[in-house]
Amino acid sequence: MSDLKLVEAPEGIQGEGFFATSLNxxxxxxxxxxxxxxxxxxxxxxxxxxxxxxxxxxLARFGSERMSFSPRQADLLMVMxxxxxxxxxxxxxxxEQMAEPxxxxxxxACASSGGIxxxxxxxxxxxxxxxxxxxxPGCPPRPEQIIDGVMRIQDLVRDESLRRRHSPEYKxxxxxxxxx
Amino acid sequence: xxxxNDIVLSRLQEKFPDAIRExxxxxxxxxxxxxxxxxxxxxxxxxxxxxxxxNYLTDLTAVHMPEQTGKEIGVIYHIHNLYDNYRLRLKAxxxxxxxxxxxxxxxxxxxxxxxxxxxxxxxxxxxGHPDLRRILNVDHMEIFPLLKQYPLEDSSREDKDxxxxxx
Numbered sequence: 001m002s003d004l005k006l007v008e009a010p011e012g013i014q015g016e017g018f019f020a021t022s023l024n025x026x027x028x029x030x031x032x033x034x035x036x037x038x039x040x041x042x043x044x045x046x047x048x049x050x051x052x053x054x055x056x057x058x059l060a061r062f063g064s065e066r067m068s069f070s071p072r073q074a075d076l077l078m079v080m081x082x083x084x085x086x087x088x089x090x091x092x093x094x095x096e097q098m099a100e101p102x103x104x105x106x107x108x109a110c111a112s113s114g115g116i117x118x119x120x121x122x123x124x125x126x127x128x129x130x131x132x133x134x135x136x137p138g139c140p141p142r143p144e145q146i147i148d149g150v151m152r153i154q155d156l157v158r159d160e161s162l163r164r165r166h167s168p169e170y171k172x173x174x175x176x177x178x179x180x
Numbered sequence: 181x182x183x184x185n186d187i188v189l190s191r192l193q194e195k196f197p198d199a200i201r202e203x204x205x206x207x208x209x210x211x212x213x214x215x216x217x218x219x220x221x222x223x224x225x226x227x228x229x230x231x232x233x234x235n236y237l238t239d240l241t242a243v244h245m246p247e248q249t250g251k252e253i254g255v256i257y258h259i260h261n262l263y264d265n266y267r268l269r270l271k272a273x274x275x276x277x278x279x280x281x282x283x284x285x286x287x288x289x290x291x292x293x294x295x296x297x298x299x300x301x302x303x304x305x306x307x308g309h310p311d312l313r314r315i316l317n318v319d320h321m322e323i324f325p326l327l328k329q330y331p332l333e334d335s336s337r338e339d340k341d342x343x344x345x346x347x
Contacts, residue, residue: 086318114334114337118340120317120325120330120331120332120333120334121316121317121325122334124336128336
Protein backbone atom coordinates (compact mmCIF):
# COMPACT_ATOMS: atom_id res chain seq x y z
CA MET A 1 0.00 0.00 0.00
CA SER A 2 1.42 3.35 -1.01
CA ASP A 3 1.65 6.06 1.62
CA LEU A 4 0.64 8.71 -0.89
CA LYS A 5 -1.99 10.98 0.56
CA LEU A 6 -4.80 11.66 -1.88
CA VAL A 7 -7.30 14.45 -1.72
CA GLU A 8 -10.51 13.47 -0.05
CA ALA A 9 -13.61 13.33 -2.19
CA PRO A 10 -16.03 16.23 -1.71
CA GLU A 11 -19.27 15.82 0.18
CA GLY A 12 -21.86 13.88 -1.75
CA ILE A 13 -24.23 11.03 -1.82
CA GLN A 14 -22.68 7.66 -2.33
CA GLY A 15 -24.29 4.40 -3.11
CA GLU A 16 -23.51 1.23 -4.93
CA GLY A 17 -21.93 2.15 -8.24
CA PHE A 18 -22.58 5.88 -8.08
CA PHE A 19 -21.43 9.03 -6.37
CA ALA A 20 -23.37 12.25 -6.68
CA THR A 21 -22.10 15.73 -5.78
CA SER A 22 -22.27 19.20 -7.24
CA LEU A 23 -20.18 20.20 -10.23
CA ASN A 24 -18.98 23.21 -8.24
CA UNK A 25 -17.29 21.01 -5.68
CA UNK A 26 -15.66 18.67 -8.17
CA UNK A 27 -14.26 21.49 -10.28
CA UNK A 28 -13.19 23.40 -7.17
CA UNK A 29 -11.33 20.36 -5.89
CA UNK A 30 -9.63 19.78 -9.23
CA UNK A 31 -8.62 23.41 -9.61
CA UNK A 32 -7.39 23.79 -6.05
CA UNK A 33 -5.07 20.84 -6.41
CA UNK A 34 -3.60 21.74 -9.75
CA UNK A 35 -2.81 25.43 -9.43
CA UNK A 36 -0.26 26.69 -11.92
CA UNK A 37 1.48 29.62 -10.32
CA UNK A 38 3.18 32.39 -12.24
CA UNK A 39 6.00 33.73 -10.05
CA UNK A 40 6.51 37.46 -10.50
CA UNK A 41 9.56 37.92 -8.30
CA UNK A 42 11.47 41.18 -8.09
CA UNK A 43 13.49 40.96 -4.89
CA UNK A 44 14.19 39.16 -1.60
CA UNK A 45 10.68 37.68 -1.28
CA UNK A 46 11.43 35.99 -4.59
CA UNK A 47 14.48 34.36 -3.00
CA UNK A 48 12.26 33.03 -0.21
CA UNK A 49 9.92 31.75 -2.89
CA UNK A 50 12.78 29.85 -4.53
CA UNK A 51 13.25 28.02 -1.24
CA UNK A 52 9.50 27.44 -1.10
CA UNK A 53 9.63 25.93 -4.54
CA UNK A 54 12.72 23.84 -3.81
CA UNK A 55 12.87 20.38 -2.35
CA UNK A 56 12.95 21.34 1.36
CA UNK A 57 9.59 23.05 1.39
CA UNK A 58 8.33 21.67 -1.91
CA LEU A 59 5.33 23.65 -3.05
CA ALA A 60 4.63 20.79 -5.48
CA ARG A 61 3.06 18.86 -2.58
CA PHE A 62 0.04 21.14 -2.94
CA GLY A 63 -0.47 20.50 -6.60
CA SER A 64 1.56 23.49 -7.74
CA GLU A 65 4.11 21.36 -9.49
CA ARG A 66 4.50 23.40 -12.58
CA MET A 67 5.59 27.02 -12.48
CA SER A 68 4.07 28.70 -15.46
CA PHE A 69 6.21 31.43 -16.90
CA SER A 70 3.55 32.22 -19.44
CA PRO A 71 0.59 34.21 -18.13
CA ARG A 72 -1.76 32.47 -20.57
CA GLN A 73 -1.27 29.12 -18.86
CA ALA A 74 -1.28 30.37 -15.26
CA ASP A 75 -3.98 30.37 -12.61
CA LEU A 76 -2.22 32.10 -9.77
CA LEU A 77 -0.14 35.25 -10.02
CA MET A 78 2.37 35.36 -7.16
CA VAL A 79 3.78 38.86 -6.79
CA MET A 80 6.87 38.80 -4.62
CA UNK A 81 8.91 41.91 -3.99
CA UNK A 82 8.96 45.64 -4.39
CA UNK A 83 7.00 46.85 -7.39
CA UNK A 84 8.32 50.19 -8.60
CA UNK A 85 5.84 52.51 -10.26
CA UNK A 86 7.65 51.93 -13.50
CA UNK A 87 7.00 48.18 -13.14
CA UNK A 88 3.27 48.78 -12.47
CA UNK A 89 2.08 48.70 -16.11
CA UNK A 90 4.13 45.54 -16.73
CA UNK A 91 2.51 43.75 -13.78
CA UNK A 92 -0.89 44.89 -14.91
CA UNK A 93 -0.31 43.62 -18.40
CA UNK A 94 0.74 40.22 -17.04
CA UNK A 95 -2.47 40.12 -15.01
CA GLU A 96 -4.56 41.11 -18.01
CA GLN A 97 -2.98 38.37 -20.11
CA MET A 98 -3.99 35.66 -17.63
CA ALA A 99 -7.15 33.76 -18.48
CA GLU A 100 -10.04 33.52 -16.03
CA PRO A 101 -10.29 32.14 -13.46
CA UNK A 102 -7.22 33.83 -12.02
CA UNK A 103 -6.06 34.53 -8.49
CA UNK A 104 -3.44 36.88 -7.11
CA UNK A 105 -1.31 36.53 -4.00
CA UNK A 106 0.78 39.45 -2.73
CA UNK A 107 3.80 38.02 -0.93
CA UNK A 108 5.62 40.24 1.54
CA ALA A 109 5.28 43.74 2.87
CA CYS A 110 6.34 45.50 -0.34
CA ALA A 111 3.87 43.79 -2.64
CA SER A 112 1.14 44.22 -0.05
CA SER A 113 1.70 47.84 0.95
CA GLY A 114 4.96 49.21 -0.39
CA GLY A 115 6.67 48.09 2.81
CA ILE A 116 9.52 50.25 4.02
CA UNK A 117 9.69 51.98 0.65
CA UNK A 118 7.30 54.83 1.31
CA UNK A 119 8.79 56.83 -1.50
CA UNK A 120 7.94 58.54 -4.76
CA UNK A 121 9.18 55.73 -6.97
CA UNK A 122 7.48 52.71 -5.37
CA UNK A 123 3.93 51.48 -5.82
CA UNK A 124 2.26 51.45 -2.39
CA UNK A 125 0.87 47.95 -2.72
CA UNK A 126 -0.08 46.07 -5.87
CA UNK A 127 -3.76 46.37 -4.97
CA UNK A 128 -3.49 49.90 -6.37
CA UNK A 129 -3.45 48.37 -9.85
CA UNK A 130 -4.79 44.79 -9.67
CA UNK A 131 -7.19 42.98 -7.31
CA UNK A 132 -5.48 40.77 -4.72
CA UNK A 133 -6.97 37.63 -3.13
CA UNK A 134 -4.45 36.81 -0.39
CA UNK A 135 -1.80 38.95 1.33
CA UNK A 136 1.17 37.28 2.99
CA PRO A 137 2.82 39.55 5.58
CA GLY A 138 6.53 39.46 6.36
CA CYS A 139 9.75 41.11 5.27
CA PRO A 140 10.46 38.66 3.78
CA PRO A 141 8.00 35.95 4.86
CA ARG A 142 9.33 32.49 5.70
CA PRO A 143 8.61 29.75 3.16
CA GLU A 144 6.08 28.34 5.63
CA GLN A 145 4.15 31.58 5.42
CA ILE A 146 4.20 31.54 1.63
CA ILE A 147 2.91 27.96 1.69
CA ASP A 148 0.19 29.06 4.08
CA GLY A 149 -0.75 31.84 1.66
CA VAL A 150 -0.95 29.35 -1.20
CA MET A 151 -3.13 27.09 0.95
CA ARG A 152 -5.47 30.00 1.70
CA ILE A 153 -5.69 30.52 -2.06
CA GLN A 154 -6.53 26.82 -2.39
CA ASP A 155 -9.37 27.33 0.09
CA LEU A 156 -10.69 30.20 -2.01
CA VAL A 157 -10.40 28.17 -5.20
CA ARG A 158 -12.06 25.12 -3.68
CA ASP A 159 -15.07 27.06 -2.46
CA GLU A 160 -15.48 29.44 -5.34
CA SER A 161 -18.78 29.36 -7.14
CA LEU A 162 -18.54 28.64 -10.84
CA ARG A 163 -20.72 31.66 -11.39
CA ARG A 164 -18.54 34.08 -9.48
CA ARG A 165 -16.54 35.27 -12.49
CA HIS A 166 -19.76 36.13 -14.28
CA SER A 167 -21.32 37.97 -11.37
CA PRO A 168 -21.96 41.73 -11.53
CA GLU A 169 -19.91 42.16 -8.32
CA TYR A 170 -16.85 40.61 -9.93
CA LYS A 171 -17.29 42.67 -13.11
CA UNK A 172 -17.64 45.74 -10.98
CA UNK A 173 -14.44 44.85 -9.11
CA UNK A 174 -12.51 44.59 -12.37
CA UNK A 175 -14.11 47.76 -13.67
CA UNK A 176 -12.98 49.60 -10.54
CA UNK A 177 -9.41 48.73 -11.61
CA UNK A 178 -10.16 49.73 -15.18
CA UNK A 179 -9.69 46.16 -16.42
CA UNK A 180 -12.26 44.99 -18.97
CA UNK B 181 55.99 59.63 -11.96
CA UNK B 182 52.77 58.85 -10.20
CA UNK B 183 50.12 61.50 -10.02
CA UNK B 184 49.51 63.40 -6.79
CA ASN B 185 47.39 66.27 -5.54
CA ASP B 186 50.06 68.93 -6.10
CA ILE B 187 50.74 67.94 -9.70
CA VAL B 188 47.06 67.84 -10.62
CA LEU B 189 46.22 71.12 -8.96
CA SER B 190 49.22 73.01 -10.35
CA ARG B 191 48.66 71.68 -13.87
CA LEU B 192 45.00 72.72 -13.71
CA GLN B 193 45.77 76.16 -12.30
CA GLU B 194 48.38 76.71 -14.96
CA LYS B 195 46.10 75.57 -17.77
CA PHE B 196 42.81 77.10 -16.53
CA PRO B 197 43.78 80.02 -14.28
CA ASP B 198 40.29 81.56 -14.30
CA ALA B 199 38.18 78.42 -14.09
CA ILE B 200 39.56 76.89 -10.89
CA ARG B 201 37.62 78.40 -8.03
CA GLU B 202 38.56 76.45 -4.96
CA UNK B 203 40.55 73.37 -4.00
CA UNK B 204 40.54 71.47 -0.73
CA UNK B 205 41.13 68.03 0.70
CA UNK B 206 38.08 66.13 1.84
CA UNK B 207 38.10 62.47 2.92
CA UNK B 208 41.76 62.18 1.79
CA UNK B 209 40.84 63.18 -1.71
CA UNK B 210 41.43 66.36 -3.65
CA UNK B 211 38.25 68.33 -4.41
CA UNK B 212 38.27 71.04 -7.01
CA UNK B 213 35.42 73.45 -7.59
CA UNK B 214 35.34 74.56 -11.18
CA UNK B 215 33.60 77.17 -13.26
CA UNK B 216 30.54 75.44 -14.80
CA UNK B 217 31.07 77.30 -18.05
CA UNK B 218 34.39 75.52 -18.58
CA UNK B 219 33.57 72.05 -17.31
CA UNK B 220 33.84 70.35 -20.69
CA UNK B 221 37.27 71.82 -21.45
CA UNK B 222 38.60 70.90 -18.01
CA UNK B 223 37.21 67.37 -18.17
CA UNK B 224 38.58 66.83 -21.66
CA UNK B 225 41.99 68.03 -20.54
CA UNK B 226 41.93 65.70 -17.54
CA UNK B 227 40.98 62.75 -19.72
CA UNK B 228 43.21 63.38 -22.72
CA UNK B 229 46.35 64.96 -21.31
CA UNK B 230 49.10 62.36 -21.26
CA UNK B 231 50.09 63.10 -17.70
CA UNK B 232 46.57 63.50 -16.25
CA UNK B 233 45.07 60.48 -18.04
CA UNK B 234 41.84 60.22 -16.03
CA ASN B 235 40.52 57.39 -18.14
CA TYR B 236 37.60 56.35 -15.95
CA LEU B 237 34.51 58.28 -14.89
CA THR B 238 33.51 56.62 -11.62
CA ASP B 239 30.38 58.63 -11.00
CA LEU B 240 28.51 61.65 -12.18
CA THR B 241 25.71 62.95 -10.02
CA ALA B 242 24.29 66.10 -8.48
CA VAL B 243 23.46 67.57 -5.08
CA HIS B 244 20.83 70.10 -4.16
CA MET B 245 21.70 72.77 -1.58
CA PRO B 246 18.70 75.14 -1.55
CA GLU B 247 20.35 77.53 0.94
CA GLN B 248 23.20 78.43 -1.43
CA THR B 249 21.49 81.17 -3.38
CA GLY B 250 22.54 81.30 -7.03
CA LYS B 251 24.45 78.04 -6.89
CA GLU B 252 21.91 75.60 -5.54
CA ILE B 253 22.78 72.62 -7.67
CA GLY B 254 26.19 71.02 -7.68
CA VAL B 255 27.16 68.69 -10.49
CA ILE B 256 29.71 66.25 -9.11
CA TYR B 257 32.25 64.28 -11.11
CA HIS B 258 34.29 61.48 -9.59
CA ILE B 259 37.13 60.59 -11.93
CA HIS B 260 39.83 57.99 -11.64
CA ASN B 261 43.23 57.54 -13.21
CA LEU B 262 43.46 53.76 -13.27
CA TYR B 263 47.14 53.74 -14.27
CA ASP B 264 48.28 55.57 -11.13
CA ASN B 265 45.20 54.66 -9.06
CA TYR B 266 44.57 58.31 -8.37
CA ARG B 267 41.10 59.72 -7.79
CA LEU B 268 39.78 63.26 -8.09
CA ARG B 269 36.46 64.93 -7.27
CA LEU B 270 35.21 67.89 -9.30
CA LYS B 271 32.28 70.10 -8.43
CA ALA B 272 30.52 72.65 -10.61
CA UNK B 273 27.80 74.76 -9.01
CA UNK B 274 24.94 75.98 -11.16
CA UNK B 275 21.79 77.97 -10.35
CA UNK B 276 18.51 76.14 -9.82
CA UNK B 277 16.72 78.63 -12.06
CA UNK B 278 18.88 77.71 -15.04
CA UNK B 279 20.36 74.26 -14.40
CA UNK B 280 22.35 73.84 -17.60
CA UNK B 281 25.87 72.48 -17.99
CA UNK B 282 27.80 71.01 -20.90
CA UNK B 283 27.68 67.26 -21.37
CA UNK B 284 30.57 64.92 -20.62
CA UNK B 285 29.08 62.12 -22.71
CA UNK B 286 31.40 62.86 -25.62
CA UNK B 287 34.42 62.56 -23.29
CA UNK B 288 33.50 59.40 -21.39
CA UNK B 289 30.75 57.34 -23.07
CA UNK B 290 29.71 56.13 -19.63
CA UNK B 291 28.51 59.62 -18.82
CA UNK B 292 25.52 59.14 -21.11
CA UNK B 293 23.31 57.20 -18.69
CA UNK B 294 24.72 58.95 -15.62
CA UNK B 295 23.66 62.27 -17.08
CA UNK B 296 20.24 60.90 -17.89
CA UNK B 297 19.93 59.77 -14.27
CA UNK B 298 21.06 63.17 -13.01
CA UNK B 299 18.56 64.85 -15.29
CA UNK B 300 15.85 62.45 -14.14
CA UNK B 301 16.42 63.11 -10.45
CA UNK B 302 17.63 66.70 -10.33
CA UNK B 303 16.53 68.28 -13.60
CA UNK B 304 20.05 69.22 -14.67
CA UNK B 305 20.02 69.76 -18.42
CA UNK B 306 23.22 68.56 -20.06
CA UNK B 307 23.84 70.65 -23.11
CA GLY B 308 24.88 68.51 -26.08
CA HIS B 309 23.69 65.20 -24.62
CA PRO B 310 22.51 62.94 -27.49
CA ASP B 311 19.37 61.61 -25.78
CA LEU B 312 18.46 63.44 -22.60
CA ARG B 313 15.29 61.85 -21.24
CA ARG B 314 14.22 60.11 -18.05
CA ILE B 315 15.85 56.78 -17.34
CA LEU B 316 14.74 55.48 -13.90
CA ASN B 317 11.47 57.20 -13.07
CA VAL B 318 8.17 56.80 -14.87
CA ASP B 319 8.05 58.80 -18.09
CA HIS B 320 5.03 60.85 -17.09
CA MET B 321 6.56 62.12 -13.84
CA GLU B 322 6.30 65.89 -13.71
CA ILE B 323 8.84 66.67 -11.00
CA PHE B 324 12.52 66.06 -10.39
CA PRO B 325 12.08 64.05 -7.21
CA LEU B 326 15.45 64.54 -5.49
CA LEU B 327 15.12 68.33 -5.42
CA LYS B 328 14.48 69.15 -1.80
CA GLN B 329 11.21 71.02 -2.30
CA TYR B 330 9.54 67.72 -3.18
CA PRO B 331 8.60 65.28 -0.39
CA LEU B 332 10.34 61.94 -0.49
CA GLU B 333 7.22 60.10 0.69
CA ASP B 334 4.69 58.79 -1.74
CA SER B 335 1.79 61.21 -2.10
CA SER B 336 -0.80 58.50 -2.78
CA ARG B 337 -0.72 57.06 0.76
CA GLU B 338 -3.94 57.66 2.67
CA ASP B 339 -3.18 55.64 5.77
CA LYS B 340 -0.65 57.97 7.37
CA ASP B 341 -1.84 60.24 10.14
CA UNK B 342 0.47 63.25 10.46
CA UNK B 343 0.04 63.27 14.25
CA UNK B 344 1.94 60.00 14.54
CA UNK B 345 4.83 61.31 12.48
CA UNK B 346 5.47 64.45 14.53
CA UNK B 347 3.98 66.83 11.98
